[in-house]
Amino acid sequence: MSVSVHRPGPRRSLGPAQARRGVLALLLGTALVAAGGASGSRAQDVSPAEAAAGLAAEYQLTNADGDRTCALQLSAKRRSAGENARGGSPMFDLSFDRHACAAAILFSVDIAAWAPAPGNSILLLRGDGGLVAEFTEGINGTWEALREGDGVYFLVNPRLADAAQTQPEDLFGTWDLARTPGRPACRMRLSDVPMRPKAFRLDPDGNCGLLFGRSSVPDRWYLEQGDLILETATGARLVFARREEGDWSKTPEDNRPLFLSPAP
Structure with a gap:
């Protein structure tokens, strides 16, 4: 029994014009991939100032039961140069009634500034940049923080929360x-x-x-x-x-x- 074996013919080399077109196509493809990656990186690259502007608003700081509240105003105004959070990110101003809040939310006496964090989180900070509480974004204009040995607290943006409520x-x-x-x-x-x-x-x-x-x-x-x-x-x-x-x-x-x- 004979077995036929297929042998490929000799490879043909590319002509100069074909070679140039191949190199140009490769370079163009590489450039497009690089440009796409850079564009995606820029889309995700939000500065601290832009993040702060998106989060700056009036909030209600409450305990888990909602029977103790403190009104906070987060500002997009950056604190003076050199005042940064422990990780090096800039800190921003906030304001609240310190006397009223101290009676409702005990740790509010430590709050001096705030900063945005990845994932649209909100950091409440001491004057030296140390962390007081980290609030992660939930739903319907609500952020949540768990303070070790203290309990759960919420930051609520009333404007967003009201919009999410039943009409x-x-x-x-x-x-x-x-x-x-x-x-x-x-x-x-x-x-x-x-x-x-x-x-x-x-x-x-x-x-x-x-x-x-x-x-x-x-x-x-x-x-x-x-x-x-x-x-x-x-x-x-x-x-x-x-x-x-x-x-x-x-x-x-x-x-x-x-x-x-x-x-x-």
């Missing part, structure tokens, strides 16, 4: 009311008809009286600090808090729960 137009429409999630007992319409400043007309169907009580059926609704308020003509209120599932539940909890969910 009345998010709730206009028909909703199911239930004692048990998924088992609606009646329906109500959260209308867009104004009743008074910041309140809108509420249209519950006849079965809702069994859940509210005939004499205490609410006729208006509004949002207050992120909660949904259902209110009667006499001013009696039911407060609903948003749940992670996307519906709303009456708060504080008791033995007569109520749940509101968008009607299908």
Whole structure:
């Protein structure tokens, strides 16, 4: 049995013109890659001053429970030359009511400056550049810090937090009311008809009286600090808090729960 073997023919050398074109193509490709890398590097290279300008605003420094707060104003104005954080990055001015904050947030007495950090973090610093607290960015205009042996603290940008909160137009429409999630007992319409400043007309169907009580059926609704308020003509209120599932539940909890969910 014979086996045929393929032998490649002799390699042909490139002519001068082809060689020049190949070299030019290689050089052009290398230049484009280098330019692309430099462009990407420049896009990610934000100066401390630019980062500070993006973060400078009014903030609320609070403890985890939110019952102790301190209003801070972070400025984009750099402190005098030579005043740097321990890592060498520039420090920026801030202002707050030191007397009021000292009673609410004990470590605020150590705060003298601030600096931006990678990942949009915010560093609160002592006058010598030492770290007081490092706040990492969370969601909805909130930054979080864990102080060893002290607890969790938050920096909240009210402007960003308010923008992220539920707005009345998010709730206009028909909703199911239930004692048990998924088992609606009646329906109500959260209308867009104004009743008074910041309140809108509420249209519950006849079965809702069994859940509210005939004499205490609410006729208006509004949002207050992120909660949904259902209110009667006499001013009696039911407060609903948003749940992670996307519906709303009456708060504080008791033995007569109520749940509101968008009607299908």
